[in-house]
Amino acid sequence: MEVSWEQSVTDSINTIYLLFSAYLVFMMQLGFAMLCAGSVRAKNAMNIMLTNVVDAVVGSISYYLFGFAFAFGDGANSNPFIGTTFFALKDIPDTSYDYSYFLYQWAFAIAVAGITSGSIAERTQFSAYLVFSFFLSGFVYPIVVHWVWSSSGWLSPSSETLFGSGAIDFAGSGVVHLVGGIAGLWGSFIQGPRVGRFDAFGKPVPMRGHNATLVVLGTFLLWFGWFGFNPGSFGKILVAYPNTTSQGNWTGVGRTAVTTTLAGSTAGLTTLFGRRLLVGHWDALDACNGLLGGFVAITSGCSVVEPWAAIVCGFCAAWVLIGLNILALKLQFDDPLEATQLHGGCGAWGLIFTGLFAKKEFVIQVYNSGAAGVVRPYGLLLGGGWGLIGCQVVELLVIVAWVSITMGPVFFALDKLKMFRISIDDEVAGLDISSHGGYAYAAHPQENHPLFYSDYMGIQGLNDS
Numbered sequence: 001m002e003v004s005w006e007q008s009v010t011d012s013i014n015t016i017y018l019l020f021s022a023y024l025v026f027m028m029q030l031g032f033a034m035l036c037a038g039s040v041r042a043k044n045a046m047n048i049m050l051t052n053v054v055d056a057v058v059g060s061i062s063y064y065l066f067g068f069a070f071a072f073g074d075g076a077n078s079n080p081f082i083g084t085t086f087f088a089l090k091d092i093p094d095t096s097y098d099y100s101y102f103l104y105q106w107a108f109a110i111a112v113a114g115i116t117s118g119s120i121a122e123r124t125q126f127s128a129y130l131v132f133s134f135f136l137s138g139f140v141y142p143i144v145v146h147w148v149w150s151s152s153g154w155l156s157p158s159s160e161t162l163f164g165s166g167a168i169d170f171a172g173s174g175v176v177h178l179v180g181g182i183a184g185l186w187g188s189f190i191q192g193p194r195v196g197r198f199d200a201f202g203k204p205v206p207m208r209g210h211n212a213t214l215v216v217l218g219t220f221l222l223w224f225g226w227f228g229f230n231p232g233s234f235g236k237i238l239v240a241y242p243n244t245t246s247q248g249n250w251t252g253v254g255r256t257a258v259t260t261t262l263a264g265s266t267a268g269l270t271t272l273f274g275r276r277l278l279v280g281h282w283d284a285l286d287a288c289n290g291l292l293g294g295f296v297a298i299t300s301g302c303s304v305v306e307p308w309a310a311i312v313c314g315f316c317a318a319w320v321l322i323g324l325n326i327l328a329l330k331l332q333f334d335d336p337l338e339a340t341q342l343h344g345g346c347g348a349w350g351l352i353f354t355g356l357f358a359k360k361e362f363v364i365q366v367y368n369s370g371a372a373g374v375v376r377p378y379g380l381l382l383g384g385g386w387g388l389i390g391c392q393v394v395e396l397l398v399i400v401a402w403v404s405i406t407m408g409p410v411f412f413a414l415d416k417l418k419m420f421r422i423s424i425d426d427e428v429a430g431l432d433i434s435s436h437g438g439y440a441y442a443a444h445p446q447e448n449h450p451l452f453y454s455d456y457m458g459i460q461g462l463n464d465s
Contacts, residue, residue, distance in 0.1 A: 010238045013237065013238050014235070014236040014237060014238055015098075015100050017232075017236070017237045018100045018101065018104050018232065018235055018236070019100050019103065019104075020228070020232075021104060021228040021229075021231070021232025021233075022100065022103045022104040022106075022107050022228065022232070023228070024224065024225050024227060024228025024229070024232065025104065025107035025108060025111070025225055025228040025229050025232065026107045026110075026225075027221065027224070027225045027228075028107075028111060028221065028222050028225030028226070028228075028229065029052060029055075029056055029110065029111070029114065030218075030221055031218045031219070031220075031221030031222035031223075031224075031225055032052055032111070032114040032118075032218065032222070033048075033049050033052040033053075033218070034214045034215070034217045034218030034221060035214070035215055035218030035219060035222065035288075035337070036048045036049070036051075036052060036114075036117070036118055036121065036218070036337060037049050037211065037214050037218075037440070038209050038210070038211040038212060038213065038214025038215035038216075038217075038218060039118075039121075039209035039215055039285070039336060039337050040121050040122050040209055040210070040336055040337075041122065041207065041209070041210050041430070042210040042211075042430075042439070042440070042441060043429070043430025043431070043432055043433065043439065044121065044122045044430055044431045044432060045210070045211075045432065045439070045440035045441070046431075046432040046436050046438070046439060046440040047121075047122075047126070047431035047432055047435060047436060048117070048121050048122075049440065050126075050436065051117045051121075051124075051126075051129050052114055052117065054126075054129050054130060054133060055110055055113040055114045055117055055129070055133050055137075056110045056114075058113075058129075058130055058133040058134050058137070059106075059109055059110035059112075059113050059133055059134075059136075059137035059138075060106065060110065061134075062133070062134045062135075062137045062138030063105075063106050063109040063110070063137050063138060063142070064088060064089060064106075065087065065088050065138065066087065066138040066139065066142070067106075067109055067137055067138045067139070067141070067142040068083075068086055068089065068102055068105060068106070068142070069083050069084070069085060069086040069087040069088075069142075070082055070083045070138075070139065070142035070143055070145075070146060071083055071105065071141075071142035071143075071145035071146050071149070071150065072086065072096075072097060072105070072145070072146070072149075072150055073085035073086040073087070074096070074150065074151065074152050078152045079152070080147070080152055080153055080154035080159075080161065081143070081146065081147070081153075081154065082143055082146055083142070083146050083150065089102060101235070104232065104235075105145070107228075108172065108176055108229075109137045109141055109142070110137060111176060111180070112136060112137060112141045112176055112179055112180040112183075113132070113133040113136050113137050113180070114180075115176075115177065115180025115181060115183075115184060115339050115343045116132065116136060116180050116183040116184040116187060116339070116407075117129065117133075118184065118335070118336065118337030118339035119181075119183075119184025119185065119187055119188045119335045119336075119337065119339040119340050120184065120187040120188055120191055121336040121337060122194055122336055122427070122431065123191060123194050123195075123421055123422055123427050123431075124187075124191070124420065124421065124422065125419055125420060125421065125422055125435075126431075126435055127419055128414050128419055128420050131410070131414060131419070132183075132187070132407070132410060132411070132414070135406075135407075135410055136179075136180075136183060136407065139406070140179065140183070140402070140403060140406045140407060141175075141176075141179050143402065144174075144175050144179055144399055144402060144403075145175055147395075147398070148166075148167055148169050148174070148175050148395065149169075149175065155167045155391065155394070155395055155398075157367050157391075158367060160376065162390075162391050162394065163377065163386075163387040163388075163390050163391050164376065164377065164387055165376055165377040165387040165388045165390075165391050166391055167351070167391040167392055167394065167395040168300065168301060168304060168354050168355075168358055168363065168367075168388065168391075168392070169300045169351065169354070169395060170230070170233055170256075170299070170300060170301065170302055170303045170304065170354075170366070171229055171230045171232075171233040171299045171300070171302060171303075172229075172233075172299055172300070173296060173297060173298075173299040173300030173301075173346075173347040173348075173350030173351055173354075174300060174347055174348075174350070174351045174395050174396060174399050175399075176299070176347075177296045177299065177343040177344070177346070177347035177350075178343070178344055178347035178348055178351070178396070178399050178400070178403075179399060179403055180339070180343050180344075181339060181340050181341075181342070181343035181344025181345070181347055182340075182344055182399065182400055182403040182404060182407070183403050183407040184335065184339045184340045184343070184344070185335075185340040185344060186403075186404065186407050186408045186411050187407070187411045188333065188334060188335050188340060189333065190408075190411045190412055190415050190420070191411075191415070191420060191421050192334070192421075193332055193333075193334035194207065194334055194336070194427065195424055195427050195428060197332075197334045198332050198334075202332055204329045204332075207336070208285075209285065212284055212285060215284070215285055215288055216284060216288060219288040219291060219292065222292060222295070223264065223291070223295070226260055226264070226295050226299075227257055227260070229299065230256050230257070230260045230298070230299055230302045230303070231253045231254075231256045231257045231260070231302075233256075233303070234249050234252060234253055234256070234303070234366075236249055237249050237250050237253055238250070239369055241365055241369060241370030242369070242370055242371060242372060243370070243372050244370065247365075247370070251365075252303055252362070252365060252366060255303070255307070255362075256302045256303045258307050258310075259298055259301075259302045259303075259305055259306075259307055259309075259310035260295060260298055260299075260302050260310075262307055262310040262311050262314065263294040263295065263297060263298035263302075263310040263311070263313045263314035263317070264291045264292070264294040264295040264298070264314060265291070265294070265314065266294060266310070266311045266313075266314030266315050266318070267290045267291055267293050267294025267295075267297070267314035267315070267317045267318040267321075268287050268288070268290045268291035268294065268314075268318075269287075269290075270290060270314065270315050270318035270319070271286055271287055271289065271290020271291070271293070271318040271321065271322060272286065272287040272290065274290075274318060274319065274322050275287075275290075275322065278322070289321065289338055289342055290317075290318045290321060290322075292342060293317045293318060293320070293321040293342050293345075293346040294313070294314035294317045294318065294346075296317070296342060296343055296346040296347050296350060297313050297314065297316070297317035297320075297346040297347070297349050297350035297353060298310055298313050298314065298317075298350060298353075299347075299350055300347075300350040300351050300353070300354045300392075301313070301350065301353055301354030301357065301358055303362065303366045304354065304358040304359060304362040304363050304366055304378075305353075305354070305357045305358060305359060305362070305379075306357075306359060306362075309353075309357040309359075312353075312357070313349075313350070313353045313357070316349060316353070317346045317349055317350070320345050320346055320349045321338070321341055321342055321345060321346055324340075324341035324345040325338060325341050328340075328341060348396050351392045351393075351395055351396050352389070352392055352393070352396070354379075354388075354392055355379065355380060355388045355389030355390075355391070355392035355393070356379050356380050356381045356389060357379045357381060357382065358378045358379040358382070358384065358388060359378060359379065359382060360378040360379075360382065360384060363376060363378045363388075364376065377391075422434065422435070
């Protein structure tokens with residue numbers, strides 16, 4: 001049947017919107033790279049930047065071959081747990097998905113591996129990144145996507161299978177951030193702390209990142225990219241809500257951008273002042289991590305909460321992050337970028353927050369296009385009952401369990417095969433010189449290490465003799 005010109009224009013605008021959002025989310029890889037590089041010591045800067053490249057390129061192939069199929073492959077044999085069609089994009093485009101949708105979802109998939117990479121930075125063999133990036137992007141993460149974001153998933157708010165609601169995780173506090181954070185938790189736990197991170201009495205020894213400028217630059221790039229991450233998750237912008245005169249997805253897109261900004265800003269401010277009270281000085285790096293923690297937390301409910309609720313979300317997210325960082329030091333848990341605490345902890349809080357504060361009107365607009373007469377659970381504190389909060393808790397628990405039983409054994413096997421952690425000598429010298437032939441910088445005054453790969457190999461020869 002011939003498509004009207006009005007429909008063609010609508011489809012074109014929606015596609016442009018989705019592609020532009022995909023480009024914004026992909027640019028977050030640059031933000032991750034800058035943030036990671038600035039958060040590690042200078043002797044490991046080249047290594048961490050290369051791992052960000054590897055996460056993107058390996059994840060691209062993995063998600064193309066298997067990931068998208070496991071996530072969204074419904075077809076005739078669809079089931080609530082795993083996709084079964086669209087391997088290597090076979091039969092794409094179809095009536096449900098096209099190439100632009102794949103590209104948008106791909107940008108999310110490669111972000112997950114980047115989160116995990118931060119948790120095991122400064123002490124991981126390069127080959128291990130290749131293995132876990134492929135497995136995480138191509139299998140572990142897509143299964144969770146199918147549960148929550150596929151129309152046939154058992155946790156999907158579209159199918160309303162669980163408790164008559166389904167879990168609301170609009171842009172992925174759980175699906176993306178909690179998955180990456182729990183994977184990082186297991187990787188860091190199995191590896192153990194970096195050499196010298198804790199003294200003989202178990203007290204933490206500061207290992208500050210070498211470049212605050214890169215951290216701040218990366219934070220702002222991530223903030224900018226989050227406007228594709230959260231508002232872009234509507235997928236379509238030209239969807240009008242019935243029984244209204246001027247509202248549609250374009251209204252939700254604007255509201256989502258506002259809630260994202262408010263949650264991040266509140267968390268950044270709260271962390272800044274909170275850490276000032278705890279350590280006695282103003283810390284830019286802590287403020288940046290707090291800002292990102294607010295973004296992570298609001299990502300689940302960004303489209304279904306009021307702006308005032310976003311401020312509550314950001315305030316609580318800051319204290320979740322601060323508290324988990326204190327706990328991590330007491331347990332001698334070493335995550336160089338605080339990725340487990342930030343993405344795992346704040347992602348978990350984001351799921352619970354949505355179950356408490358989701359507004360009825362917004363839930364119906366986002367998941368039922370504002371249709372009249374629809375009844376479904378919403379935020380517990382707003383009178384919406386226990387259905388939604390129950391789904392949120394279930395999502396949290398099953399993600400923790402799923403990632404633990406898949407990524408835990410992978411990291412354990414890599415460790416037993418001596419493919420996971422580098423040697424103590426290589427770690428002390430730095431991954432740049434020991435694994436990549438030189439430093440990211442010509443010289444760095446705070447680091448007293450061999451300047452060239454030949455110098456490093458000469459020292460290794462003396463040690464062996």
